[in-house]
Amino acid sequence: MPRQKEFDYEEKLKCARNLFWDKGYKATSMNELVDALEINRSSLYHTYGNKHELFLKSLDRYIQKKEEEYRKAAKKSKDPMKAVENVVQSVLKSVLEDEKTCLVVNSTFELARTDKAVKQRLTRQTVSSVKLFQELLEMAKENGELKTDRESGVLAHFIVMNITSIWATHILFGDEQLTTQMTDFLLETIKG
Template sequence: MPRNKEFKYEDKLEAARNLFWEKGYQATTMNDLVNTLELNRSSIYDSFGNKHELFIKCLHNYIAEKKKSYKISASKAKSPLLAAIQIIKDIVKTIFSDSKTCLAINSTFELSRIDKEAGKLLKDQALKSIQLFEQLFKEAQEKGELASDKDPNLIAYYVVTSFASLWNADLLFNDKKRLNQLTNFLIDTIKN
């Protein structure tokens, strides 16, 4: 008779995600996963697959959380343009409060050119973020909040690609005043 799993799948997935987040995919070993998850190798393989499959599951989990956080941020605002700005501001709050850099950004720089599956997942996530912002900017134009000569798609690409720059600025310079200035510059670029 097979033995029942004696652990909560989501908790172990979160622990693995945090380990990958801390060390990166390449530097994380199966021994690290065994020690962190407090599971033997066969339990990890049976429940999550190999290291790469587990990482992809962790990345899916992280992306789903980011999508929820964007929706929550957008729901705080009273207009489409303010929703886009609120998402940006909440991301910057995360940069200030979180000791870890965004897992998607870390993984993009580490893996997108060498791991087709991770690269595709990260690109799809970025494109969905671009679609979200583009839709908000189109709605903002319809409501007269954004100039009609602005390209909502281009602005959306600019915003999403700027997130990596904001994380980078924080990592390199650790200057909250400058990061706030960069954020305000990004927002002013959208509005003007």
């Protein structure tokens, strides 16, 4: 009879994600993961795979959570431009309140150039975010709320790429007012 797991899979995955998030993928050792998850090495390998597989699983869960947050923020308003603003403002809230930088942002700069599996996930997440914004912008154009000749897809990419710049502004300058002003400027630019 196989032995039952004596730990919560998702809880341990969250512990691993937090360690990768704190230290970065490359600086996190298997010994640190074993210690943080408080399970033996063979259980870790059997349940989650190697370090890379564990990181990918952690990143997948994080991306899923972020996508849910974006959709939830967008659904707070039936007005498409307000929905766009809600999503961008939810990012600003995270930037100002979270002690850690977005794991997607961190992973993009640490791994996307060198790790094909990570790049695929991050690209897929970016495309999903772009699609959300593009749909909202197209609805705003249709109802006359957004008056611009710019393609909705280009504007959507512009928003998503500038979300990273909101994080960068706060990381580099630690200035809440400047970070908020940059977010407001982004929203004003979109509305044009």
